[in-house]
Amino acid sequence: MQTFTFENTDTAAFHGVWVYCEQRRGALMSTDLELISEGRKLADELHTELCGVLLGDGVAALAPQLAGYGADKIYVCESPLLHDYTTDAHAKLICDLVAEYKPEILLFGATNIGRDLAPRCAARLHTGLCADCTHLDVDVASYVEFLRANSTLDEKGIGEEGLHQRFESDLKMTRPAFGGHLMATIVCPRFRPAMATVRPGVMQRAAFDEARAAAVQIVRPTFSLAAEDIQTEVLEVVKAAREMVDLLGADVVVSVGRGIAADVEKGIALGQELADVLGGVLGGSRVSVDSGWLSADHQVGQTGKTVHPKIYIALGISGAIQHKAGMQESGCIIAVNKNPAAPIFEIADYGIAGDLFKVVPMMIEQFRAAREAKASVG
Amino acid sequence: MKVIVCVKQVPDTSGKVAVNEDGTLNRASMPVITNHDDKSAAEAALRLKDKYGCRVVAVTMGPAAAESMLRDLLAMGADEAYLVSDRAFGGSDTFATSQIVAAAVHRIGVEPDDIILCGRQAIDGDTAQVGPQIAEKLGLPQITYAGDIALEDSGAVVVRRMLEDGYMTIRAKTPCLITCIKELNPPRYPSVSGIMECYEKPLTVLTYEDLKDEPLIEPDTIGLKGSPTNIAKSFTPPLKGAGVMLEGADRNTVTDLVSRLGAKHII
Secondary structure: OOOOOOOOOOOHOOOOOOEEOEEEEOOOOOHHHHHHHHHHHHHHOOOOOOOEEEEEOHHOOOHHEEEEEEEOOOEEEEHHHHHOHHHHHHHHHHHHHHHHHHEEEEEEEEEOOOHHHHHHHHHHHOOOOOOEEEEEEEHHHHHHHHHHHHHOOOHHHHOOHHHHHHOOOOEEEEEEEHHHHHEEEEEOOOOOOEEEEEOOOOOOOOOOHHHHHHHOEOOOOOOOOHHHHEEEEEEEEEOOOOOOOOOOOOOOOEEEEEHHHHHHHHHHHHHHHHHHOOEEEEEOOOHHHHHHOOOOOEEOOOEEEEOOOOOEEEEEEOOHHHOOOOOOOOOOOEEEOOOOOOHHHHHOOEEEOOOOOHHHHHHHHHHHHHHHHHHHHH | OOOEEEEEEEEOOOOOOOEEEOEOOOOHHOOOEEEEEHHHHHHHHHHHHHHHOOOEEEEEEEEHHHHHHHHHHHOOOOOEEEEEOOOOOOOOOOHHHHHHHHHHHHHHOOOOEEEEEEEEOOOOOOOEEEEEEHHHHHHHEEEEEEEEEEEEEOEEEEEEEEEEEEEEEEEEEEOEEEEEOOOOOOOOOOOOHHHHHHHOOOOOEOOHHHHOOOOOOOOHHHHOOOOOOOOEEEEEOOOOOEEEEEOOOOOOOOOOOOOHHHOOOOO
């Protein structure tokens, strides 16, 4: 077993917010920028510094980009042994750096790699890790404000005084549980760093600051990493040939669900055309993916992606809680469903109870006309 | 060679979910199922058994009632099962849970050619943390998100590890721990003879007393007290403010929608 000693119960000895900045093939992930932006907020609340940790082979050139979104300092470790991601190499470096520099908060994107690495590190560091968070706070007042807006708790249930007493400077990590039926706020009061993986697409990216980027501070810590430290061998890394659907970055998402079952091909074509007219992308419910109508990268919901586009159009989607969990933060929700009692209408800004095969062609026509009219005016 | 498969019984959250007044889940009111990803891991273990004749050992931590799930797995073809169960283990977060399960796996014994399989994540917590944390506590290499598992003649495993934008092919020596996604392979049904035999197969309960001498088991690393994380608040999200149901479902309805969106500068 690994020998790693680390004393982390003296929580006052830990300072700074860290973000593990994942890169694949030398490119940053969108989660890095979301986490740096969110980490900036937390570091400001704690009056401390925000640092990115960048591990790879020839990746230092990515550092200014991270600084531009708010990082004060980027720790860069470069080695041919870091060319491909391995759990062992990354876990060793992260844990060694944490032991040396003692950050109080450590964030990872909840990607397939972040969720591989973070638990391994948390187990070695003997600290708490909260999975797949959708909201983070340190400041109690901000957290209380969040609860007022996003929970059914009354003032007694929120218990602001108690929060001040018990969790004043702890990271409050909020996440959906039980398929989105419940929300839970997790704390790690006795150990540091408090660790979280954060759901991709949820945290808002800050504005890019050229001056900050230019003033990037790169730190190259000495580290030890040998081939024997790595117990797995990467034989190949294959990028999917097919273009993945970029649900997370889209301003408009049009999703289809069980309601297209009567004519799947036509339903998908209508959804796609409506998305095209609005400059958006096509998504789908779990049913549409599990039934094989759409590939998994289209899936919106608890087990798929969380989106918050400006416009979300749900076609023939009943609105199971799992689906709502992935789209209810959208700016404007429009739902078309045959069943006027479908739960999707509970969260829709505009609902049309009707047959999508009849309604959508009219939407395509009228949205197109409205867009064209606007384009000619503007 | 044996395959140890770690499984969990979970409330079925796909149907109606009952929430208590204090914001916790009303587990008693919900049916329980074997976690999907774990069943896929069990199937992967049984396929290795079909091919290489290895032994399959199922392990779970949970209440006494979780025995029914273990009997199901024995009926599917597992050879023996362990139920790790004690009040002292209750309230464990992923750190403490992995500590206890790792101790149980250590007690069962990990030989050089063994493989430990877990599901990627459980549908109640959705953390995906326990597998990697067991691997760390046992000092084993881990491969998560397995979409395909093969054994080489040398005895090394070769796994297709799924990524959001593709996959990696990874080789690891045994013993190692692999977490399986539910798409890996559809689980089989128990055979009639499997069901007949499942009550004859050994099922051992491991309590705190049984495991307390394991090096991983310390009073401050298990249960609620040994969990680094605590739940500060649990709550239900509010329903979004009521929207507008537009009248009808014809051309005028769509015109109404477009003008409302236009007035709010949404399009």
